[in-house]
Amino acid sequence: MSQDKNKYLRIFFVFITITFLTFFIYSVISNSNIRTQSDNKDVNFLSELVDDEISPFCNGIEYTDYKNINYYSHIDINFNDGEKWFENIFSLSLETQRAIKPKYKKSYDGFVNAYYSENQFCSFPAKIRISGDWNDHIDHESLIASMDVNLIEGNIYGITRFKLFLPETRNSDNEIITTTILEELGILTPRTFYIEVGMKTFSNLYFKSKFIFQEKPLKEMVEFNKLREGPIYETNEEFKWNSILNGMIRAPEGKRILMLSKILNDSWSKKGSANLNITIQGLEKYNKAIFNSYNSESRLNYKFLGNNELNLQIFDAAMIATLSEHGLTTHNRKFFYNVLEDQFYPIYYDGNSNIVELGHLRGYEDYKDWDYFGLAIGAENILNLPRFNKINFNEILNSKGLSIDMDTSNKVIGRFYNNLEVIKNFKTDQKVTHSNFYQNSEIILFEDNFKFLFFDIESKNLEVCNYNLTKCESDVKNLSYEEVLKEKIELSNNSSGYLIGGKKDDFINTDIAITLSTYFLDEIKLEVFGNPNIQINKSTKEIKIFLNSISEKVKLQGPGDIYNWKFNIASNIELESQDSRIDENLLTGCLTFYNLNVNNIEINSDSMFCEDAVNFVNVTGNNIVLNLNNSSFDAFDADFSDLKFNEIKILDAGNDCIDFSSGIYEIEQLYVQNCSDKGISIGERSKLKIKSSKILNSHMGVAVKDSSEASFDSIEIENVELCISAYRKKQEFGPSYIYVKDIKCPLNSINFIQAGSVFDVRS
Numbered sequence: 001m002s003q004d005k006n007k008y009l010r011i012f013f014v015f016i017t018i019t020f021l022t023f024f025i026y027s028v029i030s031n032s033n034i035r036t037q038s039d040n041k042d043v044n045f046l047s048e049l050v051d052d053e054i055s056p057f058c059n060g061i062e063y064t065d066y067k068n069i070n071y072y073s074h075i076d077i078n079f080n081d082g083e084k085w086f087e088n089i090f091s092l093s094l095e096t097q098r099a100i101k102p103k104y105k106k107s108y109d110g111f112v113n114a115y116y117s118e119n120q121f122c123s124f125p126a127k128i129r130i131s132g133d134w135n136d137h138i139d140h141e142s143l144i145a146s147m148d149v150n151l152i153e154g155n156i157y158g159i160t161r162f163k164l165f166l167p168e169t170r171n172s173d174n175e176i177i178t179t180t181i182l183e184e185l186g187i188l189t190p191r192t193f194y195i196e197v198g199m200k201t202f203s204n205l206y207f208k209s210k211f212i213f214q215e216k217p218l219k220e221m222v223e224f225n226k227l228r229e230g231p232i233y234e235t236n237e238e239f240k241w242n243s244i245l246n247g248m249i250r251a252p253e254g255k256r257i258l259m260l261s262k263i264l265n266d267s268w269s270k271k272g273s274a275n276l277n278i279t280i281q282g283l284e285k286y287n288k289a290i291f292n293s294y295n296s297e298s299r300l301n302y303k304f305l306g307n308n309e310l311n312l313q314i315f316d317a318a319m320i321a322t323l324s325e326h327g328l329t330t331h332n333r334k335f336f337y338n339v340l341e342d343q344f345y346p347i348y349y350d351g352n353s354n355i356v357e358l359g360h361l362r363g364y365e366d367y368k369d370w371d372y373f374g375l376a377i378g379a380e381n382i383l384n385l386p387r388f389n390k391i392n393f394n395e396i397l398n399s400k401g402l403s404i405d406m407d408t409s410n411k412v413i414g415r416f417y418n419n420l421e422v423i424k425n426f427k428t429d430q431k432v433t434h435s436n437f438y439q440n441s442e443i444i445l446f447e448d449n450f451k452f453l454f455f456d457i458e459s460k461n462l463e464v465c466n467y468n469l470t471k472c473e474s475d476v477k478n479l480s481y482e483e484v485l486k487e488k489i490e491l492s493n494n495s496s497g498y499l500i501g502g503k504k505d506d507f508i509n510t511d512i513a514i515t516l517s518t519y520f521l522d523e524i525k526l527e528v529f530g531n532p533n534i535q536i537n538k539s540t541k542e543i544k545i546f547l548n549s550i551s552e553k554v555k556l557q558g559p560g561d562i563y564n565w566k567f568n569i570a571s572n573i574e575l576e577s578q579d580s581r582i583d584e585n586l587l588t589g590c591l592t593f594y595n596l597n598v599n600n601i602e603i604n605s606d607s608m609f610c611e612d613a614v615n616f617v618n619v620t621g622n623n624i625v626l627n628l629n630n631s632s633f634d635a636f637d638a639d640f641s642d643l644k645f646n647e648i649k650i651l652d653a654g655n656d657c658i659d660f661s662s663g664i665y666e667i668e669q670l671y672v673q674n675c676s677d678k679g680i681s682i683g684e685r686s687k688l689k690i691k692s693s694k695i696l697n698s699h700m701g702v703a704v705k706d707s708s709e710a711s712f713d714s715i716e717i718e719n720v721e722l723c724i725s726a727y728r729k730k731q732e733f734g735p736s737y738i739y740v741k742d743i744k745c746p747l748n749s750i751n752f753i754q755a756g757s758v759f760d761v762r763s
Helices: 002-030 063-067 082-093 173-184 219-224 238-245 273-291 309-321 375-384 390-399 406-424 437-441 504-508
Strands: 074-079 108-115 121-130 147-151 161-165 192-200 206-215 232-236 260-263 334-338 343-347 452-456 461-465 472-475 496-501 517-521 524-529 533-537 542-547 553-557 561-563 566-571 589-606 612-631 634-639 642-653 658-661 664-683 687-705 709-727 737-740 750-753 758-761
Touching: 074 082, 074 121, 082 108, 082 121, 173 192, 173 206, 173 390, 173 406, 232 273, 260 273, 260 496, 273 334, 273 343, 273 437, 273 496, 273 504, 309 343, 309 375, 309 406, 375 406, 390 406, 496 504, 517 533, 634 642, 634 664, 664 709, 687 737, 709 758, 750 758
Parallel strands: 074 192, 452 496, 542 566, 553 589, 561 589, 566 589, 589 612, 612 642, 634 658, 642 664, 658 664, 664 687, 687 709, 709 737, 709 750, 737 758
Antiparallel strands: 074 108, 108 121, 121 147, 147 161, 161 206, 192 206, 232 260, 232 334, 334 343, 452 461, 461 472, 517 524, 524 553, 533 542, 612 634
8 A cells, every 4th residue: 555655656746747847848938039830839730710821831841941942953853654654755756747736735743843952852743744836845865855844732933834945945055045134134034044854764764854944924923023913915826836737837928827816824814804804905905916017927016015115125126136036926925914004015935046156136037127116226225224244144144054154154245235236226218017907817817717706895795707807796605704715715606716805896996095084293194093083282292082983093103203292082982892803904902003112101091992992013112101991901002012111000991901912011100900801911022020010900910921021029919819820822932930029919819820930939
């Protein structure tokens, strides 16, 4: 009995000791400098309160390690069924025809291992297919090919869809150098570099080979260049390749191959009626540029692609100066349609440059309108820009996998600028007359029973026309968004056709009409949509705006500066839901500031009904004060901006009170109350610093997402379900980091810090 008693006493003392040690360790941890996702006191591992979370990046790699990934040594391509992949390549290698038939371009499931150190890698599931038009994209000896890769999860440098080209298919170093030159000029250019790619051969032997990695021109490329996502177009090459596969390499004398506009990112276009309307609007403009050109097969009429001719002239001059004129022919053209400016931005694609070996201009016989398009103006504007820093340029090239010395890269830069000098001084008396649609349609080769289609999104009317639009009739078939956006639309009478625009009459009309009301503040355009009441007092620098209907909005359009203005905007409209977060002008804000510099401005809003009461896009500014009340959805949204606020006060928002994306932001004093979702949302690689902040009565206090960093000197949060959250929402990003010097949050509230993200508390 005594032995049992001693036994129980020993157990009791062990229990007391463990309890004491546990309490001691807990006390140390709770007062330590850094708490991350491993600290249970601050972390809820379940994310029921976060409805937009996706899985952690690379199995939860921590933010510091993720941030330091600036180089992948190589990637491995693996196929779930390697036999079928090589069977497909082997069959293709036996083809005698130069063009690759569509049947060889089916996708195969696999995964990509991206190595960020010798033995550490991230593994991403992927779909992979052969890429390229001609059989030079196949190495017949080793049975490897150019590849089109779609990562199902994860990203490489923020890129989820990319091409891996056999280097010789893009003239090797020429592609890297040309894309770098265009990037330095601010031209929309897919990120392009060399990368070692490892994979197993058909005989199961592992080997590595150098490929050109090039991102596909989609959402990530647009947003990386600080532009709001919108429709991206290319020329539909279906008819060209059908002709080639049928043995006709070129059209007969006096005839031309049909070229049509095609939407590349139809997933964006399907998001709502406004998205679809914008997509069809842009499709029609691009088709006008094709069908009203002097040569629809090789040149576009830029009149229909926006008022900023310089944007297009600079692109053309740079392409010709880098010997990339192959990318100027119609079937290689790609454009981003920036609806906020009603302007098409050219995207570099397949220039086939030879600037390294050849260097001097080699001419471009299809480009007959040097004077008409102002190539000299484009070249002169580039020459007036600061010259490339030769050391930096060489370092950039070498960081992209080239082994190029200073002397060689300097020679390439010299050739580029010499070519621009030649273009600037080029003179010609040749005048170009553009053909209209009817003249072009008579010499284009059309398939039998070809149909042009027009879809009016308001009336849902589908108009079906013959090739020259002389005979048209309505089709009663009720089309879904998905059906409208197909390359070939099936009709109710078992025939099919191709969408070319919204209305036939608008498509035929070649006049460019602008119907917006426009005011000017300090030489800045103030564009008015609808018919709101506007009062502008230029002496006191105050503007009052009252919106009477949901179709009314106001946009301040840069470039330019706005100083010392006060904006008051109000309405008596309340919305509980809406069909789309954007309108047909790509506006989310009732009041939008776009492409501006602002200083010492105050904005007051009341009862705004838009997706964002106030929206800043690509704005830099200081000394900003916001007072925003009774917003139906988000109160304030800023994208691609660099802003410093003196004070922000927001009361009552139907969604987030503040949403910061893709920028750098600082706030002296912040007070938000009654935010239906998040008090502050920080996302898409943003950086935020706040000195003093208070968040009351919200679903979530602070959400830091998608590779963002947030720093709070002092934050007080009351009456929320979730105090602090850090997680990943979008595939192209990774974990996030939050630093808080002093925090007060209710004991009954929780935090959610996803694996990989870091919550650093110093209080």
